[in-house]
Amino acid sequence: MKNFFRVLVGLLAFQAVLAKDPPTAAPVLSPGQDLTSLVNPFIGTSKMGHVFPGATAPFGMVQLSPQTNWEVMFKADGSYNRETYEYCAGYQYRDTTLIGFAHTNFSGTGHSDLGDFLVMPTTGELVLDPLQGDDGSRGFYSTFSHEQESASPGYYQVDLQRYGIRAELTASERVGFHQYTFPASREAHIILDLVYNVYHHDNKNVWTFIRVENDSLVTGYRQTKGWARTRTVYFAMKFSKPFHSYGHKKYNAETYNGFYRRFKETENFPEMAGKDLRAYFNFRTREGERIKIKFALSPVSTAGALKNLEAEIPHWDFDRTRRETRAKWQETLSRIEVETLSDADKRTFYSAFYHASLSPVLYEDVDGRYRGLDQNIYVSEGFTNYTIFSLWDTYRALHPLFNIIQPRRNNDMIKSMLAHQEQSVHHMLPIWSHYANENWCMIGYHATSVIADAMVKNVGDFDREKALQAAVITANVPYFDGLGEYLQYRYVPDDLSHSAVSKTLEYAYDDWCIAQMAALTGNRSVEGEFLQRSQYFRNVYDPALGFMRPRLSDGSFRKDFDPMDTHGQGFIEGNAWNYGLYVPQDIEGMVEMMGGKKRLTARLDSLFTMDIADKYIEKHEDITRDGIIGNYVHGNEPGHHIPYLYNWTGHPEKTQERVRMILATMYGPTVDGLCGNDDAGQMSAWYIFSSLGFYPVTPGAPDYALGSPLVKKAIIHLENGADLTIIARGQSPENLYVKRVSLNGRELKGTTLAHGDIANGGELVFEMGDRPVGQSK
């Protein structure tokens, strides 16, 4: 079954997909509609969305995207600007220059790495520094304008004004495909920059290696340290036209000749190695001549990269690859068809869906070989291996979304996590892992949530017993991030570990997930133990203050405490107002603990309406006023469930109001249409769920919380062949209240929707109205 979809859609010409029946034989809302045309990859490329506009296949290993961060790299005094946080994906829409196209980029993350293998075509005198030479000379960067730039799923195009070169990019899963249209030039160059990385003030190189195998094939690797402690990416780079000469510049001192100078290493010498290398390949071009490059990646070896290159793109037909990848996107996006009130909503929806289909990414060669966490090479027997698990973000809605629309992939992702756990010297499931590395970013052990959610929704065929064992081991590593203290004190003491309240809350939730896994495998003793741990949230609640509050190892609450502040208050990426409401595993218990429904309703009302002083905003590095409603922060994850909490306080109509408000104000089909980091798809997954009228407030539980759909109609084509149709009767911007919900004709009582009831399709009907139920206008 490996690569089943890839192969399938690869065989289908795009025209056939669009013009005739799409591969899903199910009912369609807009027969023949090209859903990819509704995606705008530039959405979120301004400010803090941290997404990239470049070319990639769904969940592909290659993210071939322009790197624009020239202007801000230098301060007025010529020094480097280290404020490069907003360049997590290498691109900011406001920029007017770019320095080339890199093959790996995170989508939407809040910290970065990658930017491997920057390729830049130039003409004229050879310049090898992207920004500025040591002598102050001008780098090879080019200006560009958005008028001469376009992007769609699997395709990116820009004109490099300085050189008169049109650059076009597409990609298969493992291969980036470049097409450069040159002017007539006797000095045309393709630069391969192995120094550059995202955050490139911060040289992460450990070692790089290039082999010029012949006059049109180059292989090599790049090994970096940084967020990934040691990451090696191999490549094979094939040119459509032989270069007539080549060379490189090495920025570190090592020579390569033994004692004596044996050869001129810098020019036409086919072996280059060192910490920092930039290579170039020279051509003579006719006016309008195209030079194409196929650039394959591998986690294993250059031989693996070459195999990937030859297996995925054996030809030089750029348009064919572009079509094939577009067809893969069509297949991916057509899993949900929607009818919306406005075109804008539809564009926002499909762009969110696109962003929710970028990562985790494939991390294995075409032969199934991949690099494990222990740096040994494995073959993915019985699954497809994935990497980039930003789990503190994505367990919330992205993996639950996969359980509906990509269950096979989610199964593979979980198997990848279990393989990670087996390869981990800590015997831990991934926390935040990428490229055979654990970077330990953020808190909790939320792989347990992803696994529990799949188990409770009966997704996948991964080994449940093994998964439970892996989760239990993970949840008992005493030296991990306050976990030993959590087990000892039954909360994480603020004086012993940072972000102690957030950790206590997240651990308690994850422990509840483990209890669910134990229950599903019939392990009563583990279930009991972890259910008990799941109640530890109570130990950081200060009933006197009415807030979750940092508590010291002596049992007392911390004295200086500002529930408005995000920093140093025992929370991380959220203040006590937001993060302090994080008890998804026992919302009823939390409501009661916090004084009952009425009091919590008032608290929530305040949250959404109170003023937040500028001083608190300034400290957020990854959110802006754009991502905030009152003191509610949508631009970061800890509050993503909060709008739905009104369901538990007896005010579902307020959930409906807030959800619709967030859908309308925090997202949009514009370059600044993401109010915070997309966080590997979590922000977009929130949009998709909420647009459809429900949300997984408690991953690991079998139910969704009902909200207020934005769509008029949606059909979800499930992998089991069934369709779930969602209809919002009387939908309009004003009719945001849900009067009645029925599933297959039966009214749903309460505010939840059971996964089991929709897993085999059916019809979910929302009847919308312009006022809350029971209220008259």
Place this chain on the structure above:
Amino acid sequence: MKNFFRVLVGLLAFQAVLAKDPPTAAPVLSPGQDLTSLVNPFIGTSKMGHVFPGATAPFGMVQLSPQTNWEVMFKADGSYNRETYEYCAGYQYRDTTLIGFAHTNFSGTGHSDLGDFLVMPTTGELVLDPLQGDDGSRGFYSTFSHEQESASPGYYQVDLQRYGIRAELTASERVGFHQYTFPASREAHIILDLVYNVYHHDNKNVWTFIRVENDSLVTGYRQTKGWARTRTVYFAMKFSKPFHSYGHKKYNAETYNGFYRRFKETENFPEMAGKDLRAYFNFRTREGERIKIKFALSPVSTAGALKNLEAEIPHWDFDRTRRETRAKWQETLSRIEVETLSDADKRTFYSAFYHASLSPVLYEDVDGRYRGLDQNIYVSEGFTNYTIFSLWDTYRALHPLFNIIQPRRNNDMIKSMLAHQEQSVHHMLPIWSHYANENWCMIGYHATSVIADAMVKNVGDFDREKALQAAVITANVPYFDGLGEYLQYRYVPDDLSHSAVSKTLEYAYDDWCIAQMAALTGNRSVEGEFLQRSQYFRNVYDPALGFMRPRLSDGSFRKDFDPMDTHGQGFIEGNAWNYGLYVPQDIEGMVEMMGGKKRLTARLDSLFTMDIADKYIEKHEDITRDGIIGNYVHGNEPGHHIPYLYNWTGHPEKTQERVRMILATMYGPTVDGLCGNDDAGQMSAWYIFSSLGFYPVTPGAPDYALGSPLVKKAIIHLENGADLTIIARGQSPENLYVKRVSLNGRELKGTTLAHGDIANGGELVFEMGDRPVGQSK
């Protein structure tokens, strides 16, 4: 057949080998004699021999040996001493302190690398710096004395006086086995130093990685730059006793926690990585308690190392491994049995034989997987892969010796070279290669000589056509070390490339070897082309001066020229007097060119008797007065054939005199018994051949030059089951002249011995006398 001998001798208990019939059923000179007891691994460990005294199996991947270079590392002013050339193998006999035991060492090389994975047992307060801490504190080095030190093939033992620890080492092919006998201590440590390397003033680390898999198993790797451009060695380290705690110190700045400190990285945290690491493992020991360590290497992965560890030493019986490895040495050494005039000669002979059986070394895992020159992982189908090819040295006599006593290994070595050529981006056979790297040391492309010699002697089943092709490609790489100029000018012009005369001479000889390969494969056109090239030596001969002399690209000879000087005179590691006589492929032609037999005899007489001024000696970094007879330099390779040249000038008796003189004065059974670098066995191979009465003056030719045997009798047990018996009748120190030589009862006319005549065994009888033939006393 892979590892046939290893398996065979592993099965035979050592007692059986010694007490009963040895595995060769052939006649023996000294039935039951333990030949390993005749080897003194300390021979050559003083001054410039550059050999190591540690534990290793024949041609084994592990060379586990003490590293002693403490005293000289600091100058009086506290700065590092960079004069560490004499520490190529990590050990100098004069030293009285050592800093631990490293797992890889070159034997006898003239430049160095390696010294991987220094292990040191200590007691008392933990000290992690070997020499001196940043604060000036004393390092963990210990004093030792030669009275409390011993070594024999496969075994090394020393008492660490500072700690009261007895250290014992043995090794299988891929696994080092340590046995440390501790005093009672509550603070016993095993230090694993990943910073150290041979030449350790010169930090070569690129990256290192350690995983503490459990309380007695550690894995990881070390990646270095330096002589090998990028070399990675993986390890698995198993302790016989669990450590109770552990930790490490990282000397580079990188932290490993993402943004936040997640854990205390330095203590009991099982994952360590960075450029420079030293780890430690803590124990409590009883008086006399032994802690053993099995330390396996792999060129492929930690998984490979672990596999090697478990396959080769599945037990904890140190003495068993010691016995098994000793049996392997007995098997290796018993391939030649000798009777000598003195015990000293016998010890010198077997120690030379030992040194000639250390490298090239095995370079593959037990499953046949190895790292290729392109850094991809290969499986050695149909051969065993070897590395460490110091070919400028070893093509002269070591590989020819293998063609007699280790033809199967030599076949594997040639196949390894051919694999290297296939993996080379230059498509070149190895020049000086080690650990999946080409270090380009020295000149020529002498793999062609090794291959031609095997072909002409009908050794091995490697693909002859492929070998010829590989050689022809190698000999035509225009950017290689003056080769393009050599082809253009028919000599290497002195103004265009350094060491131009030496290169011209070596290339011409190698070209002759390629012509032999072509002849043997019936390729007349290649034969003709390369025979022509083989005469290019004539183009650097200055008939006016009577010397080979640097020639400029304008055709003129260089004006300033000192034939006595080694440096900057167009030669390398030899002056014109020595290196200028290097035309092994056409000695008759050379004699004629240089004025005939009489004139050359006089020239040779002068060479061996003239004075050489101190100023010329001082410039030699790797030879001393000890290695010189007159102006003849035996301590370096370019002259190794010279004593035999008298055979071509009509004075074989002078060959006999000089050979016996060199055998007697340049070698001996003492720590300074090597007069120059052993050069991976070449110096020792010269001794073995010359002791047996013949020498391969022209590798690639089917004949040996006859000399004067040192042995009274020798039996060479050939791999084909036949025996070659050599008898020197009337042998004595005075009877150094050969009166008559007969093979199987038939007198040999002339001064050569055909390989074909001894390849199937037989009896070679030298009749010795005290005066040259035809001369009366």
